[in-house]
Amino acid sequence: xxxxxxxxxxxxxxxxxxxxxxxxxxxxxxxxxxxxxxxxxxxxxxxxxxxxxxxxxxxxxxxxxxxxxxxxxxxxxxxxxxxxxxxxxxxxxxxxxxxxxxxxxxxxxxxxxxxxxxxxxxxxxxxxxxxxxxxxxxxxxxxxxxxxxxxxxxxxxxxxxxxxxxxxxxxxxxxxxxxxxxxxxxxxxxxxxxxxxxxxxxxxxxxxxxxxxxxxxxxxxxxxxxxxxxxxxxxxxxxxxxxxxxxxxxxxxxxxxxxxxxxxxxxxxxxxxxxxxxxxxxxxxxxxxxxxxxxxxxxxxxxxxxxxxxxxxxxxxxxxxxxxxxxxxxxxxxxxxxxxxxxxxxxxxxxxxxxxxxxxxxxxxxxxxxxxxxxxxxxxxxxxxxxxxxxxxxxxxxxxxxxxxxxxxxxxxxxxxxxxxxxxxxxxxxxxxxxxxxxxxxxxxxxxxxxxxxxxxxxxxxxxxxxxxxxxxxxxxxxxxxxxxxxxxxxxxxxxxxxxxxxxxxxxxxxxxxxxxxxxxxxxxxxxxxxxxxxxxxxxxxxxxxxxxxxxxxxxxxxxxxxxxxxxxxxxxxxxxxxxxxxxxxxxxxxxxxxxxxxxxxxxxxxxxxxxxxxxxxxxxxxxxxxxxxxxxxxx
Amino acid sequence: xxxxxxxxxxxxxxxxxxxxxxxxxxxxxxxxxxxxxxxxxxxxxxxxxxxxxxxxxxxxxxxxxxxxxxxxxxxxxxxxxxxxxxxxxxxxxxxxxxxxxxxxxxxxxxxxxxxxxxxxxxxxxxxxxxxxxxxxxxxxxxxxxxxxxxxxxxxxxxxxxxxxxxxxxxxxxxxxxxxxx
Numbered sequence: 127x128x129x130x131x132x133x134x135x136x137x138x139x140x141x142x143x144x145x146x147x148x149x150x151x152x153x154x155x156x157x158x159x160x161x162x163x164x165x166x167x168x169x170x171x172x173x174x175x176x177x178x179x180x181x182x183x184x185x186x187x188x189x190x191x192x193x194x195x196x197x198x199x200x201x202x203x204x205x206x207x208x209x210x211x212x213x214x215x216x217x218x219x220x221x222x223x224x225x226x227x228x229x230x231x232x233x234x235x236x237x238x239x240x241x242x243x244x245x246x247x248x249x250x251x252x253x254x255x256x257x258x259x260x261x262x263x264x265x266x267x268x269x270x271x272x273x274x275x276x277x278x279x280x281x282x283x284x285x286x287x288x289x290x291x292x293x294x295x296x297x298x299x300x301x302x303x304x305x306x307x308x309x310x311x312x313x314x315x316x317x318x319x320x321x322x323x324x325x326x327x328x329x330x331x332x333x334x335x336x337x338x339x340x341x342x343x344x345x346x347x348x349x350x351x352x353x354x355x356x357x358x359x360x361x362x363x364x365x366x367x368x369x370x371x372x373x374x375x376x377x378x379x380x381x382x383x384x385x386x387x388x389x390x391x392x393x394x395x396x397x398x399x400x401x402x403x404x405x406x407x408x409x410x411x412x413x414x415x416x417x418x419x420x421x422x423x424x425x426x427x428x429x430x431x432x433x434x435x436x437x438x439x440x441x442x443x444x445x446x447x448x449x450x451x452x453x454x455x456x457x458x459x460x461x462x463x464x465x466x467x468x469x470x471x472x473x474x475x476x477x478x479x480x481x482x483x484x485x486x487x488x489x490x491x492x493x494x495x496x497x498x499x500x501x502x503x504x505x506x507x508x509x510x511x512x513x514x515x516x517x518x519x520x521x522x523x524x525x526x527x528x529x530x531x532x533x534x535x536x537x538x539x540x541x542x543x544x545x546x547x548x549x550x551x552x553x554x555x556x557x558x559x560x561x562x563x564x565x566x567x568x569x570x571x572x573x574x575x576x577x578x579x580x581x582x583x584x585x586x587x588x589x590x591x592x593x594x595x596x597x598x599x600x601x602x603x604x605x606x607x608x609x610x611x612x613x614x615x616x617x618x619x620x621x622x623x624x625x626x627x628x629x630x631x632x633x634x635x636x637x638x639x640x641x642x643x644x645x646x647x648x649x650x651x652x653x654x655x656x657x658x659x660x661x662x663x664x665x666x667x668x669x670x671x672x673x674x675x676x677x678x679x680x681x682x683x684x685x686x687x688x689x690x691x692x693x694x695x696x697x698x699x700x701x702x703x704x705x706x707x708x709x710x711x712x713x714x715x716x717x718x719x720x721x722x723x724x725x726x727x728x729x730x731x732x733x734x735x736x737x738x739x740x741x742x743x744x745x746x747x748x749x750x751x752x753x754x755x756x757x758x759x760x761x762x
Numbered sequence: 763x764x765x766x767x768x769x770x771x772x773x774x775x776x777x778x779x780x781x782x783x784x785x786x787x788x789x790x791x792x793x794x795x796x797x798x799x800x801x802x803x804x805x806x807x808x809x810x811x812x813x814x815x816x817x818x819x820x821x822x823x824x825x826x827x828x829x830x831x832x833x834x835x836x837x838x839x840x841x842x843x844x845x846x847x848x849x850x851x852x853x854x855x856x857x858x859x860x861x862x863x864x865x866x867x868x869x870x871x872x873x874x875x876x877x878x879x880x881x882x883x884x885x886x887x888x889x890x891x892x893x894x895x896x897x898x899x900x901x902x903x904x905x906x907x908x909x910x911x912x913x914x915x916x917x918x919x920x921x922x923x924x925x926x927x928x929x930x931x932x933x934x935x936x937x938x939x940x941x942x943x
Binding site for chain 1: 786843851853859907919923925926932934937
């Protein structure tokens with residue numbers, strides 16, 4: 127432990143580059159993991175701890191996770207003229223990621239380098255995921271909500287969506303494991319709602335993040351507000367969100383043993399990564415690593431010796447033995463650098479294979495490997511989900527301290543569940559400490575408006591900016607989106623990236639069930655703004671790629687970066703791609719671990735559930751390996 | 763007292779003028795450490811003559827000299843928005859710190875009909891890693907330096923801190939905002 131009370135994680139220097147793809151291809155691995163993000167890191171760490179030899183194949187650049195590299199992300203963000211939510215990460219033509227700058231409908235004649243996600247339809251989602259070591263956990267906001275018990279059997283309860291092959295109680299112990307690994311700050315008293323329950327005496331690793339002055343301002347109007355929905359009455363309340371970021375450790379954690387937060391990851395001891403300092407920059411990058419990223423798990427895994435990683439290795443094909451349908455290897459394209467399209471191909475072999483490349487890349491890889499042909503459900507790439515975000519914004523009567531805090535400390539979660547879900551989607555409401563930024567590009571748009579359009583100068587400008595921006599309130603409604611087999615990831619020979627890998631083709635529409643929730647959300651926002659005396663400034667643009675019409679009204683539905691559902695889990699191979707352990711129904715030595723396995727996403731940000739499932743699956747993979755490696759019994 | 767060079771005098775004039783139009787004191791402006799870089803940026807982009815003309819222009823004139831607007835915005839956020847980008851809300855939105863989601867979620871229609879979206883280019887440029895060049899060799903849009911971003915005056919004006927820098931500390935967000943001015 128360091129002087130600041132955090133547990134320092136040292137990333138072994140050179141670990142990102144010391145294993146060459148050629149060496150990996152000659153090795154005998156117990157497990158081959160594709161992707162060094164949250165799911166891949168957790169699985170690798172758990173298998174390594176159980177004594178198995180693991181290799182991680184990572185598409186991102188081959189840089190150690192050390193402070194210098196992390197600072198380069200930060201510096202790139204400061205200096206980037208387009209500060210979109212991927213701006214800290216280097217442009218990599220060989221393993222591209224979607225960006226809001228390239229959200230547009232494309233066709234085969236669109237220049238190859240103009241885009242990564244292929245979207246041909248009118249509606250285009252601006253959702254993203256990140257392809258660097260640490261994956262999207264570098265960029266995630268850090269909200270760590272559990273799913274509600276009713277989310278696991280939505281079909282039985284409300285006749286909507288799909289049931290899970292496991293329930294809240296099956297996952298509960300793994301939620302606790304995930305909350306420890308990610309370092310979640312919350313209070314049980316805040317989180318025990320809508321049926322969420324915790325073992326007696328459980329406390330979260332750290333105390334809740336304090337509610338912002340903005341949250342408190344909203345709470346003064348909202349707390350106790352009543353809403354009637356499908357004949358039921360709900361009372362609203364501003365509540366703190368559980369967050370995977372370092373706060374004040376709870377001394378009562380683990381039966382009084384307490385909790386030691388995990389600090390910054392570097393190749394040497396780094397006195398950083400203590401408590402959240404309020405940088406208001408969780409997305410796209412926490413400058414001090416107070417927010418969990420999977421490098422914290424990966425560094426542990428790599429330090430122990432059983433786990434190695436090969437970087438700049440883009441998985442391009444899952445090799446299948448046609449005879450028994452077992453996976454025979456993962457072929458990677460190992461590229462030389464971010465400036466060159468030169469690569470060499472290697473096939474890496476192991477006893478089990480675990481794809482942890484996130485919902486879109488897992489599906490893309492399997493489809494590019496022609497695995498749908500062998501899928502009994504034909505559901506690879508189908509049921510793509512993401513939370514539908516409806517943004518609403520208003521101007522409060524008094525300065526409320528907007529633009530300070532973590533991106534979001536509080537919100538309204540009372541309408542996440544209830545009987546109304548039989549006819550319309552539930553939602554959570556985020557109170558955005560970062561003002562109207564997401565919707566309008568504030569505060570820079572305010573500056574341009576005041577300087578160029580209103581001609582303000584000097585003290586007048588300075589005062590007006592302060593008064594105007596500090597009063598901004600943005601409510602982001604995160605709306606449930608059910609599995610729908612027509613929302614898909616596919617591949618198309620006409621779309622390839624710089625290495626010749628097929629790009630993901632995404633076809634995604636917002637279903638009416640979700641839009642009914644959105645329409646209700648819009649009305650609720652109007653009521654909340656009225657209660658607060660805020661001027662409603664929400665406008666929607668029907669000419670945008672995010673425009674959706676519902677009941678004669680136009681809305682903009684933007685992406686949540688909560689991609690899920692391209693290889694859903696279920697109870698039978700005809701209707702799902704994996705079983706409850708994320709074990710492929712069709713390939714005996716293949717696991718698909720990640721948000722793609724979620725059969726529904728409810729109204730919780732997906733990472734905590736994905737992490738809990740990764741811990742659960744790791745246990746099953748250990749049993750699988752134990753059986754596979756046991757000496758064969760020879761019968762006389 | 764040492765003799766001031768012509769260049770130093772010009773820089774002082776620039777800062778004096780900047781104090782009037784930004785509403786921050788000369789002391790504040792020197793304190794950012796950006797004065798020289800900003801003066802150089804403005805002169806390189808628009809030429810000495812245009813800068814002097816802007817500094818001599820009537821601040822209350824309608825329409826105001828757009829170069830003055832470029833200088834004000836430069837101090838506030840460290841971005842050089844060429845005068846041809848005055849009033850471009852779409853450009854402002856893309857250059858604002860990323861924060862929550864992809865953006866702008868609700869685009870503004872201020873891009874003049876027929877004008878090229880300045881990010882309509884591929885790869886590194888689209889990702890903002892390379893500077894855009896105007897037809898005449900000028901660069902209508904760039905962040906002067908990583909430090910210019912964190913030294914933006916905007917954040918002080920709004921009682922906050924640059925997104926991703928100069929964090930005020932754990933729990934600081936609980937209290938009402940304090941405005942220096």
